[in-house]
Amino acid sequence: xxxxxxxxxxxxxxxxxxxxxxxxxxxxxxxxxxxxxxxxxxxxxxxxxxxxxxxxxxxxxxxxxxxxxxxxxxxxxxxxxxxxxxxxxxxxxxxxxxxxxxxxxxxxxxxxxxxxxx
Numbered sequence: 096x097x098x099x100x101x102x103x104x105x106x107x108x109x110x111x112x113x114x115x116x117x118x119x120x121x122x123x124x125x126x127x128x129x130x131x132x133x134x135x136x137x138x139x140x141x142x143x144x145x146x147x148x149x150x151x152x153x154x155x156x157x158x159x160x161x162x163x164x165x166x167x168x169x170x171x172x173x174x175x176x177x178x179x180x181x182x183x184x185x186x187x188x189x190x191x192x193x194x195x196x197x198x199x200x201x202x203x204x205x206x207x208x209x210x211x212x213x
Contacts, residue, residue, distance in 0.1 A: 097136070097210035098179050098187035100194065104172035105202035109143045109165065114199030121195040129179065134190065140175035170204065184209065 129135035145165035152159050166172060175197070181187050187207060196203035
């Protein structure tokens with residue numbers, strides 16, 4: 096079963112403020128554990144929304160509209176993700192609970208979502 100651990104953005108991640116070296120070491124250890132357990136498929140961080148854009152479709156059948164970042168409300172944005180392949184939802188929750196605060200400043204939030212497999 097594929098699950099995505101979605102790391103929500105924060106004010107710090109949106110300003111490009113990188114966590115301290117201790118946090119980076121803790122995340123490296125966590126990622127190593129995922130790899131050693133054979134469950135990590137992919138893990139990536141995203142640039143701040145100031146480097147991004149949104150493409151929206153305000154009218155059915157209409158032309159898409161491009162909006163340049165940055166976007167407001169950082170807690171509604173994504174800062175990164177880890178894709179894991181596990182045997183159950185319970186195992187996915189266990190792995191999510193082991194992740195260090197993904198922002199490193201007490202602002203971290205992880206959303207866990209199962210991926211459709213076709």
